[in-house]
Amino acid sequence: MAGKHVNPTRMELTRLKKKRVTAIRGHKLLKDKRDELMRQYLDLVRENMELRKRVEAGIRSANRNFVIAKAGMSAAALNTALMAPKQEVSLEAVEKNVMSVDIPVFKYKTRTADENDIYSYGFAFTSSDLDGAVKSLADILPDMIRLAECEKACQLMAAEIEKTRRRVNALEHVIIPETEENIRYITMKLDENERSTQIRLMKVKDMMLEEAHHYDCLVH
């Protein structure tokens, strides 16, 4: 099966044996890495799905609230009310290394600590529905941030798992069998050479004896 030609030499044999040892060790390590990644990934993706469902439901109901709020006010009044936001969110991203995958961890800070600063308008000329709508949106913000973190981590880990899995499979089904095949080929070739040398020597010995003492080689 040996795909390409290998030199049947001892040096090549030693090289291949070393390669096989490395490949087997690499295979074991990568397999462990894949299993651990997969374990963590499955936990994470379950959380991701849960968060996503919660956030989607939250946004849907917030949107509904906004539609109601919009219905109770003129578009111009609504736009004016939301024109100048008071609050500002800044995000801090730290990279966390999980099994050699760099996943971001987000921490968010609001500009002011007062949670009532989400209302960027006076209460006199807006409907109370708007307050409720804004509040419902503010309530799901922490979940949204967590969702972003979770979903990004899932995407990155999925890519890494795929890569690792390919490597494991390549080692298991291609590199290691090929190396072993080559080792066998070289061993057999070397043995064959050994035997033929032996035979050649015996033959030469016979010829020399015959020449010196006129022995008949058939006697043996």
Place this chain on the structure above:
Amino acid sequence: MYKIAVIGDYDSIYGFATLGLSICPVRNREETRRKLKELADGDYGIIYITEAAAAQVQREIEEYRETPLPAIILIPGVSGNTGAGVEGVRKTVEQAVGSDILFGGVS
């Protein structure tokens, strides 16, 4: 320090402005693509994009899939939930596991 942006049609996203997120109303595909590029190359850590807008720029979103930042996250818009977000999660499971073994029965 990073910022958070929301991309989508104005009606779906204007509420986020009150929370202090940057809102980027877009109307067509070209605008969405340009805005997404601009935000992703700028200092935005998370970009929320409505499913409707995301459907127009799938290729661009795919490009940022394997970079640590920014995280591009799909959210439902005012016109309803298309299920693209859940589909995205399912796709990562398929990529990692080989087939969707977790959420296969859930629709």
